[in-house]
Amino acid sequence: MKMPTRTAASALALILGTAGFAAAEDVRVTVAEYSSLTGPYFEEAAAAFEEQNPDIDIQIEVVPWDVLLQKLTTDISGNANADLSIIGTRWLLDFVDSGIAAPLDEFMDDEFKGRFFEAFLSPSMMDGKTYGLPVAASARAMYYNKDLFEQAGIETPPKTWEELSAAAEKIAALGDETYGFGLQGKEIETDVYFYYGFWSNGGELIEEDGTSGLDTQAAYDAAAMYKSMIDSGLTQPGVTSYSREDVQNLFKQGRVGMMITAPFLATQIANEVPDLNYGVTAIPSGPDGARGTYGVTDSIIMFENSEHKEAAWKFLDTLFSQEWRSRFTGGEGFLPVQGAVADEPAFADNEVLKEFTNLLPDARFAPVIPGWEEIADITSSAIQTIYLGEGEIEPTLNDAAARINDILK
Amino acid sequence: MTRKMRRTIWSWLALSPLIVLILFPFAVMFITAVKPAEEALQSTWWPSTFQWSNFIKMWGNTNFGPALFNSVYVAVASTLLAMVVSVPAAYGLSRYRFKGRGAVQQFLLVSQMLSPIVLVIGLFRLVAWLGLLDSVESVIFVYAAFAVAFSVWMLQSYFSTIPADLEEAAWIEGASPWQALIRVFLPLALPAMTVTAIFSFINAWNEFVIALTMLRSQESYTLPIQIFSLVAGRYTIEWELVMAATLVATVPVAVLFAWLQRYLIRGLALGAVK
Amino acid sequence: MKRSALTNPYILILPGVLLAGFIVIWPLVQITEIAVSEVNRFGQLRGFAGLENFVAVVTDPAFLGACWRTFIWTVAIVVGSIAVSMPVALILNEDFHGRGIARIIMMLPWAVSLTMTAIIWRWALNGESGMLNSALKALGVIDTNIQWLAQSSTAFPMQIMIGILVTMPFTTTIFLGGLSSIPDDLNEAAQLEGASPWQVFREITLPLMRPFLNIAVVMNTIYVFNSFPIIWATTQGGPANSTDILVTHLYKVGFRFGKLGDAAALSLMMFAALLVLTLIYVRLAMREDKS
Structure with a gap:
């Protein structure tokens, strides 16, 4: 269908004898699959772009999130990587250190930079250079089920972890099939679910001296708090078999009172269970009023070995135009990363999103350190051990901290 | 007759626990697949209504058609390729004693011990080096190679049970080796070849890790990858669609089995004529 | 000629x-090269490393546990599937009504790709929405939901059970092939002489089945040792690495943590271990055959 235009264009190029236009340029783009909408969205954006730029051919490669890093690793090791790719911003340092990601500053002008919120652009800046553009951004907030709250006689959503415990107790007392606090204990972001409590207790993932903060009082307290909630039946049973999606499913069924997760749950609820009466509020604070949400961005990077940097950049310019950003952000349920998009009524008047954006000043991003995935895995394992009651809190966390320090060295 | 009847009852009774266990996942698959989306998460057995439209929705949402085509193409082509090179090799190994025969046999056994996961980094580099990334053909090539070791092994042990005298008799009667092979040997070997081909087809149909590494665009995905992508790292899992997809992916093979079943038994029986 | x-x-x-x-x-040459090299996060070689990668693998605290579980996993499934498949094959070898259907049912687990089987079981074993719990509840076996995948004490046996279930069709097919090669008159003659079915099985069937048993043991050991999807799709080796076997550990080290040098070294070690085990078994089996 697109062929005629493309052939015509290349024929024209041949006649004019402009060498640079002689052949259609292939730009390969690896994208992570966030939902069933991701693939079609990028295909559409590519088609629209090709219409405008008949000399460039965009190839979209959709990869499931779980295997994205594996695929990138094999691709790069086999020298077969694409020109552009979505990556978790938390992996970026590894990419920059190995000279794989190309700095984008030479392409960017002030107008382009000005499209983004500073807070979302800064995680992908290193040594004064920008290596990635935030493509998906989200923060975490607490969802609560208003109906369950009403039944349990709770009037306002909890502001502190202590209040949360009390609320969870009342909700858990409602019946065998309802649980107070949904606690994630399996797979991706198990560690993050622990950090909410950890940060509220004043903990820092990486201490000022560059070592892990898991062997501090804040970590012990947070672990003790979660463990006691598990032991007194305030969470769903068997937390270590619940991935984030599993806990979300319980919430959608109206069976947990509270859970902490990302804005995309609101999008899912609107599509799947529009009648669910829920609210979104800040993550509870700790005894000293400290709190923290997890800010996470995924970035698009350009590969240093790409032979089509100019063409790839052109596509990025289209992708980060207000029109395409707005469609992506709305469709997937992410937070706007651009001011112009955030000002659109669909986002500006969205009560749920507001709760999330209000939390952004407290947002903590994954620290810029190498080997983040391994550190996250060590942390998750330690926490699972504690949740299961198979290890004492302090020795387990100290041991994990020691192993993390080995990596940080 | 009564004796057979009694045996029938005992046999089915003895098999029944296993049958329950085997059919259980199929029941889970089927029931979840026809549940309305809002009921999928409830653990009730029966859906309030049978929502057949899940299948249509699944077909549209999950790129199922092309993935099914790729899977069939990969499984059939790799099986054919594997058989074309394995049958002569197995014939040679079973009919002749020659220098290096033991070494070849050992090599075949050893090459079966390498799991795709163990080799995947190296395999990926090989395919990238050949410039075959993201082509379904590269997967066919790799599957066929992995199937060769197993097929030669299987075929060889079956071929050894077919007496060489039959072919020699044909030679004496003036038939060329080719004629002897086609008229005498192949008819006897065909059942064993079918069985081996089925093994190789199934392995290709099921394979996951290699396809995951080599194939990178949705157009080239095989079924296991396509279905895995519906549950892996998505922000929400639509279980009823996932189960509808697995069900549709399973039915062709199950039917194939039912159809080949008589042939399979005969193959197993004939292949072992002593 | x-x-x-x-x-x-x-x-x-x-x-x-x-x-x-x-x-x-x-690929094996490639992997060997990576295993003795310094490798960056993305598999690009950065000089010779000697045995460093191998040392790193062995000193990883998760390694020993994974070795031990790989042993249990392999032995349990290989032995378990033979224990299940032998009687099944003996039954299916008899003539009874509906044998064709029974054979098809026994082959069914094979028709589903392993990845899909694992996904289905992950769903069926879900603590709250899973249909295994609701089935057991309806039958009155349990009162409260069991969180099957929450701890290794329930998750690992389940995974082994699934492993046996999917290994059974292949093993049964091999055995059926073996049984059909035993002439019927041999059994009948023995029965006429007054041998009990057990005696017939032990004295006649089993010895004749030896080569087929050997095939089943060797092939299954290789497949099960390297089997990835069941554990990966249900628990990803968790919680706290308590269901990790070497293959899932390898995948994590290589592709999640990006330590491709370690992963390549581990690949070679696993290959060597399997090689040694299988060769020993083949030797033993051959010696028995000769004697």
Whole structure:
């Protein structure tokens, strides 16, 4: 269908004898699959772009999130990587250190930079250079089920972890099939679910001296708090078999009172269970009023070995135009990363999103350190051990901290 | 007759626990697949209504058609390729004693011990080096190679049970080796070849890790990858669609089995004529 | 004897050996090269490392546990599937009404790809929405939901059970092939002489089944040792690595943590372990055959 235009264009190029236009340029783009909408969205954006730029051919490669890093690793090791790719911003340092990601500053002008919120652009800046553009951004907030709250006689959503415990107790007392606090204990972001409590207790993932903060009082307290909630039946049973999606499913069924997760749950609820009466509020604070949400961005990077940097950049310019950003952000349920998009009524008047954006000043991003995935895995394992009651809190966390320090060295 | 009847009852009774266990996942698959989306998460057995439209929705949402085509193409082509090179090799190994025969046999056994996961980094580099990334053909090539070791092994042990005298008799009667092979040997070997081909087809149909590494665009995905992508790292899992997809992916093979079943038994029986 | 390509064994085996060799040896050489090199996060080689990668693998605290569980996993499934498949094959070898259907049912687990089987079981074993719990509840076996995948004490046995279930069709097929090669008159003669079914099985069937048993043991050991999807799709080796076997550990080290040098070293060690085990078994089996 697109062929005629493309052939015509290349024929024209041949006649004019402009060498640079002689052949259609292939730009390969690896994208992570966030939902069933991701693939079609990028295909559409590519088609629209090709219409405008008949000399460039965009190839979209959709990869499931779980295997994205594996695929990138094999691709790069086999020298077969694409020109552009979505990556978790938390992996970026590894990419920059190995000279794989190309700095984008030479392409960017002030107008382009000005499209983004500073807070979302800064995680992908290193040594004064920008290596990635935030493509998906989200923060975490607490969802609560208003109906369950009403039944349990709770009037306002909890502001502190202590209040949360009390609320969870009342909700858990409602019946065998309802649980107070949904606690994630399996797979991706198990560690993050622990950090909410950890940060509220004043903990820092990486201490000022560059070592892990898991062997501090804040970590012990947070672990003790979660463990006691598990032991007194305030969470769903068997937390270590619940991935984030599993806990979300319980919430959608109206069976947990509270859970902490990302804005995309609101999008899912609107599509799947529009009648669910829920609210979104800040993550509870700790005894000293400290709190923290997890800010996470995924970035698009350009590969240093790409032979089509100019063409790839052109596509990025289209992708980060207000029109395409707005469609992506709305469709997937992410937070706007651009001011112009955030000002659109669909986002500006969205009560749920507001709760999330209000939390952004407290947002903590994954620290810029190498080997983040391994550190996250060590942390998750330690926490699972504690949740299961198979290890004492302090020795387990100290041991994990020691192993993390080995990596940080 | 009564004796057979009694045996029938005992046999089915003895098999029944296993049958329950085997059919259980199929029941889970089927029931979840026809549940309305809002009921999928409830653990009730029966859906309030049978929502057949899940299948249509699944077909549209999950790129199922092309993935099914790729899977069939990969499984059939790799099986054919594997058989074309394995049958002569197995014939040679079973009919002749020659220098290096033991070494070849050992090599075949050893090459079966390498799991795709163990080799995947190296395999990926090989395919990238050949410039075959993201082509379904590269997967066919790799599957066929992995199937060769197993097929030669299987075929060889079956071929050894077919007496060489039959072919020699044909030679004496003036038939060329080719004629002897086609008229005498192949008819006897065909059942064993079918069985081996089925093994190789199934392995290709099921394979996951290699396809995951080599194939990178949705157009080239095989079924296991396509279905895995519906549950892996998505922000929400639509279980009823996932189960509808697995069900549709399973039915062709199950039917194939039912159809080949008589042939399979005969193959197993004939292949072992002593 | 007439000369022809058909009478030259070297020509006959050449294509097969070339194809298998190309796909196996080339990557193996690559992996060996990576294993003794310093490798960055993305598998790009950065100089010679000697045995460093191997040392790193062995000193990883998760390694020993994974070794031990791989042993349990492999032995339990290989032995378990033989224990299940032998009686099944004996029954299916008898003539009874509906045998064709029974054979089809027994082959069914094979028709589902392993990845899909694992996904289905992950769903069926879900603590709250899973249909295993609701089935057991309806039957009155349990009162409260069991969180099957929450701890290794329930998750691992379940995974082994699934493993046995999917290994059973292949094993049964091999055994059926073996049983059909035993002449019926041999059994009948023994029965006429007054041997009990058990005696017939032990004295006649089992010895004749030996080669097929050996095939089943060797092939299944290889497959099960390297089996990835069941554990990965249900628990990803968790919680706290308590269901990790070497293959899932390898995948994590290589692709999640990006330590490709360690992963390559581990690959080689696993290959060597399997090689040694299988060769020992083949030797033993051959010696028994001869005696």
